[in-house]
Amino acid sequence: MMYHETTGAGEFPAALTESVNSLADTTLNEPKLETRDLHLWYGNFHALIGVSLAIQPRAITAIIGPSGCGKSTLVRVFNRMNDSIRGVRISGDVLLDGHSIYGGRIDLRQLRKRVGMVFQRPNPFPLSVYENVAYGPRIHGLSRGDLDERVEKALAQTGLWDALKDRLETSALSLPPEQQQRICISRLLAVEPEVLLMDEPTSALDPIATARIEELLIGLKKSYTIVIVTHNMQQAARISDITVFMLLGELVEAGETQTIFTLQSDPRTEQYISGRFG
Numbered sequence: 001m002m003y004h005e006t007t008g009a010g011e012f013p014a015a016l017t018e019s020v021n022s023l024a025d026t027t028l029n030e031p032k033l034e035t036r037d038l039h040l041w042y043g044n045f046h047a048l049i050g051v052s053l054a055i056q057p058r059a060i061t062a063i064i065g066p067s068g069c070g071k072s073t074l075v076r077v078f079n080r081m082n083d084s085i086r087g088v089r090i091s092g093d094v095l096l097d098g099h100s101i102y103g104g105r106i107d108l109r110q111l112r113k114r115v116g117m118v119f120q121r122p123n124p125f126p127l128s129v130y131e132n133v134a135y136g137p138r139i140h141g142l143s144r145g146d147l148d149e150r151v152e153k154a155l156a157q158t159g160l161w162d163a164l165k166d167r168l169e170t171s172a173l174s175l176p177p178e179q180q181q182r183i184c185i186s187r188l189l190a191v192e193p194e195v196l197l198m199d200e201p202t203s204a205l206d207p208i209a210t211a212r213i214e215e216l217l218i219g220l221k222k223s224y225t226i227v228i229v230t231h232n233m234q235q236a237a238r239i240s241d242i243t244v245f246m247l248l249g250e251l252v253e254a255g256e257t258q259t260i261f262t263l264q265s266d267p268r269t270e271q272y273i274s275g276r277f278g
C-alpha cells in the first residue's frame with residue numbers, strides 16, 4: 001500500500017525555498033516540477049533521501065549518477081509510476097505547476113497524460129504504426145478525423161511522417177529500434193503532454209541513432225519539459241541545460257550543465273564526472 005505524508009507549501013524550509021528560487025532566477029521561470037524533501041522507501045530500503053529539486057519548463061534536465069542511486073525511482077515519482085510497486089512509501093511532496101500530485105484527489109490518467117514516460121527499450125504495442133500513435137488520443141475520446149490529424153502531427157514531430165505515411169498499417173514491431181523509439185515518443189506526443197520523462201531512452205540504440213534521437217530531443221524542448229535519465233555523461237553534457245547528480249539516493253548537486261561539468265561544488269560530483277567511480 002502507498003502511504004503519503006505531504007508537507008504544505010507553508011512548511012517548506014526557508015533554505016530550500018532560497019535554493020529553489022535561485023535556480024528559478026537563472027531562467028525567470030516557475031518550476032514545472034518540484035520535489036520537496038522527498039523520501040521514498042521500498043519496504044525498509046530508503047531509496048530516495050530528502051530530494052529537493054526544481055525542474056525548469058522547456059528545458060532538458062539530465063539525471064546522472066551510478067547504477068542504483070535512484071535515478072529511475074526519481075523520474076517514476078513524477079507520474080506516480082512507483083504507486084503500483086508493493087511496499088513503496090513516500091514522504092515529502094511532488095508538485096506539478098505548483099500543485100501536489102500526491103494530494104488526495106489526483107486523477108492518475110490525467111496526470112499521466114500530462115507527464116508521459118519513454119523507457120529504455122522501445123516498447124511499441126504489437127499494433128500498426130497508426131494504432132500505436134492513435135491509442136492514447138482515442139482513449140481520450142478523439143473522433144476519427146481528428147485522430148488522423150493527431151497521428152500525422154505526432155509522427156511529423158518525431159520525423160517519421162515522411163518515412164511511414166504510406167506504411168501506417170505496418171506493425172510497429174517490424175521497424176528498426178530507432179524508429180520504434182520514435183514511435184514511442186510519437187505515441188506520447190499524441191496525447192499532448194507537458195512533460196516527457198525518459199529513462200535512458202537511447203541506451204538500446206547505436207551511436208548514429210542515438211545522435212538523431214538527441215537532436216530530436218533538443219528540438220522538442222522548445223515545447224516540452226524534458227527529464228532524461230542517462231548513464232552517458234557525454235550525452236548529459238551534449239543535450240541538457242540542467243544536470244542533476246545523484247548518489248546513494250541523495251541529490252548531491254543540481255545546476256546548469258556547463259557549470260556542473262566544469263566547476264562542480266561537491267568533490268563527489270567531480271570524482272564521478274572524471275570517471276573515478278560508477
Ligand SMILES: Nc1ncnc2c1ncn2[C@@H]1O[C@H](COP(=O)(O)OP(=O)(O)OP(=O)(O)O)[C@@H](O)[C@H]1O
Nearest residue numbers: 042045047065066067068069070071072073074085
Ligand atoms: N521495486 C523495487 N523493490 C525494491 N528495491 C528497489 C526496487 N526498485 C529499485 N530498487 C532499489 O532502489 C535503488 C534505486 O534503484 P533505481 O532503479 O532507481 O536506480 P537507478 O539509478 O535507476 O539505477 P540504474 O542506473 O541501474 O538504472 C536500488 O538500490 C534498487 O535496487
Ligand SMILES: [Mg+2]
Nearest residue numbers: 071072073199
Ligand atoms: Mg534506472
